[in-house]
Amino acid sequence: MIKLSLIGMLRRSLVHRRARSLSALIAMTVSAGVATALLTLYADLDAKLHKEFRSFGANIVITAPATAPLQTDALAKVKQAAGSDALAAEFAYAVATTDQGTPVVVGGTDFAAVKRLNSWWQVDAWPQGQDEALLGQRAAGFVTDKKLVRLTFAGHPITLQGAGHLRTGGDEDSRIYMPLATFTGWTGVAPTVIELQVPGGTATVEATISRLKQDLPEMQVQPVRQLVEGESKIVDRTHALMYGAVLLIALTVAVSVLATLSASVLERRRDFALMKALGGSQMQLMGMFLLEALVLAIAGVVVGFFAGSAAAWAISEGNFHTATLPHLSVLPLVLILNLAIAAMAALFPVRVLRGLQPAALLKGE
Amino acid sequence: MKELPNFESQTRPDCAVIALNGVTREYSGHGSIVRALGDATFSIVAGEWVAITGPSGSGKSTLVNLIGCLDRPTAGELKIDNIDVASMTATELDRFRADKIGFIFQQFHLIPYLSALENVMLAQYFHSMTDEREALASLERVGLGKRANHLPSELSGGEQQRVCIARALINNPPILLADEPTGNLDAANQTIVAELLQELHRNGHTIVMVTHDPEMAGLAQRRIALSHGKVFCHPVGGPVVTIRR
Numbered sequence: 001m002i003k004l005s006l007i008g009m010l011r012r013s014l015v016h017r018r019a020r021s022l023s024a025l026i027a028m029t030v031s032a033g034v035a036t037a038l039l040t041l042y043a044d045l046d047a048k049l050h051k052e053f054r055s056f057g058a059n060i061v062i063t064a065p066a067t068a069p070l071q072t073d074a075l076a077k078v079k080q081a082a083g084s085d086a087l088a089a090e091f092a093y094a095v096a097t098t099d100q101g102t103p104v105v106v107g108g109t110d111f112a113a114v115k116r117l118n119s120w121w122q123v124d125a126w127p128q129g130q131d132e133a134l135l136g137q138r139a140a141g142f143v144t145d146k147k148l149v150r151l152t153f154a155g156h157p158i159t160l161q162g163a164g165h166l167r168t169g170g171d172e173d174s175r176i177y178m179p180l181a182t183f184t185g186w187t188g189v190a191p192t193v194i195e196l197q198v199p200g201g202t203a204t205v206e207a208t209i210s211r212l213k214q215d216l217p218e219m220q221v222q223p224v225r226q227l228v229e230g231e232s233k234i235v236d237r238t239h240a241l242m243y244g245a246v247l248l249i250a251l252t253v254a255v256s257v258l259a260t261l262s263a264s265v266l267e268r269r270r271d272f273a274l275m276k277a278l279g280g281s282q283m284q285l286m287g288m289f290l291l292e293a294l295v296l297a298i299a300g301v302v303v304g305f306f307a308g309s310a311a312a313w314a315i316s317e318g319n320f321h322t323a324t325l326p327h328l329s330v331l332p333l334v335l336i337l338n339l340a341i342a343a344m345a346a347l348f349p350v351r352v353l354r355g356l357q358p359a360a361l362l363k364g365e
Numbered sequence: 366m367k368e369l370p371n372f373e374s375q376t377r378p379d380c381a382v383i384a385l386n387g388v389t390r391e392y393s394g395h396g397s398i399v400r401a402l403g404d405a406t407f408s409i410v411a412g413e414w415v416a417i418t419g420p421s422g423s424g425k426s427t428l429v430n431l432i433g434c435l436d437r438p439t440a441g442e443l444k445i446d447n448i449d450v451a452s453m454t455a456t457e458l459d460r461f462r463a464d465k466i467g468f469i470f471q472q473f474h475l476i477p478y479l480s481a482l483e484n485v486m487l488a489q490y491f492h493s494m495t496d497e498r499e500a501l502a503s504l505e506r507v508g509l510g511k512r513a514n515h516l517p518s519e520l521s522g523g524e525q526q527r528v529c530i531a532r533a534l535i536n537n538p539p540i541l542l543a544d545e546p547t548g549n550l551d552a553a554n555q556t557i558v559a560e561l562l563q564e565l566h567r568n569g570h571t572i573v574m575v576t577h578d579p580e581m582a583g584l585a586q587r588r589i590a591l592s593h594g595k596v597f598c599h600p601v602g603g604p605v606v607t608i609r610r
Contacts, residue, residue, distance in 0.1 A: 279463020
């Protein structure tokens with residue numbers, strides 16, 4: 001039993017004009033694919049960029065008042081106020097003398113915490129034991145034997161094994177670091193600084209600072225201004241760039257789809273004129289045409305979503321070294337964008353349909 | 366040659382399936398008004414076969430447009446099956462056209478991706494609902510029952526025209542409007558189509574046929590010549606009506 005349905009006719013029409021249909025489908029797929037890729041990346045952008053910025057180290061510095069060191073529970077309080085995903089390490093500093101008689105800043109810290117906090121530090125080998133030291137690149141020149149580091153503080157000597165060298169391009173290059181317990185036992189100096197890294201943008205950092213100031217009123221809490229502002233600017237600019245890219249691509253695709261749909265209507269003017277002559281109403285003809293555009297738009301979204309998600313995964317893997325999984329949440333936005341493009345591109349062809357003169361067209365004029 | 370003043374003397378208005386009274390169609394554009402058809406007055410009775418002839422630009426297409434309910438007159442009264450179509454809305458006109466007019470085109474105009482049967486069913490689709498059995502019967506009526514599942518590209522010109530005729534007949538319209546029905550056919554197929562039209566006429570169909578072909582025009586009972594207001598040929602089997610522009 002043969003049934004002639006709108007969907008059946010649409011399917012046959014699309015297959016019959018496969019080159020034109022494919023061209024429109026490719027345009028709609030490109031639109032949906034690019035939108036999916038950019039929106040997927042956009043959805044993960046904050047997290048990805050903040051993760052990148054985490055490698056730049058602390059974004060908040062908490063300093064003890066000049067008159068007293070940090071309280072023993074200060075680090076725990078800071079971690080509690082900053083949240084479970086924040087990274088923190090405390091530092092104690094003193095000025096000692098090397099075996100060459102050169103004054104050098106020595107620091108005591110928790111290497112495991114610093115390794116996570118300051119992943120940007122270039123270290124050839126991290127100290128493992130309590131009697132091992134990390135020598136800043138310049139500080140290494142102040143000692144006679146880099147493997148056996150001899151230091152004196154207030155008449156108290158200490159000998160440490162040089163585990164590795166540190167290079168940051170900053171003040172750290174002139175320092176010698178050792179485990180905090182060893183440092184405190186040797187100098188009797190308690191920690192005075194906590195470096196804290198809070199994931200998130202400016203707003204998160206400022207909110208954390210407010211909480212810290214409230215919870216630890218006796219301490220100075222300062223943002224690492226350049227880092228926080230730089231991060232904010234880069235995130236904002238990247239957002240704007242991605243918005244712009246989506247709009248530009250959408251516009252380009254809209255022009256391409258407009259050309260394809262217009263050609264599709266123009267080359268089928270006689271088919272539509274015939275349908276009108278057979279009693280097809282203006283609404284039916286426009287409905288058929290818009291349904292075709294809708295089907296192409298939706299097919300483009302389906303194919304484009306998978307292609308775009310794969311592209312987002314590849315871009316993310318290549319740039320951030322982490323995979324970005326498909327976000328179903330971007331699907332409605334991509335669908336709306338593609339439908340808007342199809343609707344916009346269908347405006348001109350619909351005008352052509354409205355102005356059809358069946359008698360003249362069917363006569364071949 | 367004899368110019369007749371109005372249709373009253375030639376047809377019985379009470380039986381008229383098509384009646385034009387002072388029908389004018391003007392198009393405006395570029396600051397001027399072009400009169401494509403002026404003050405046309407004639408009627409065609411049910412079961413009549415009328416040939417409309419005239420050179421290019423004489424207003425034949427405009428007349429076909431109007432009789433085919435694809436357009437509405439600027440002035441005058443146009444009645445199809447006793448209903449004034451001039452006052453109908455576009456939607457009403459679409460419905461009316463599907464009910465009353467069966468189109469036969471010079472270039473057949475079959476949808477290339479639909480089979481012969483589906484092309485016939487297309488007219489059903491826009492009329493009411495599709496019925497494969499009826500569509501097949503319509504194809505058998507024009508001798509194409511065995512070619513029902515062939516695509517237009519697999520049919521000869523004559524066969525395509527017969528599919529077009531089957532499509533025109535499927536909804537049993539009171540009027541068949543044939544625009545140069547043999548214009549694209551070879552002599553053998555012209556004969557087949559001419560015989561088919563004759564058979565339809567014998568069966569009581571009203572046929573309005575636009576043609577340049579004197580032989581085809583000669584088959585009609587009456588000829589309506591469109592020119593610049595002058596009669597240029599004698600009636601064949603009936604009077605000639607001249608439409609003045």
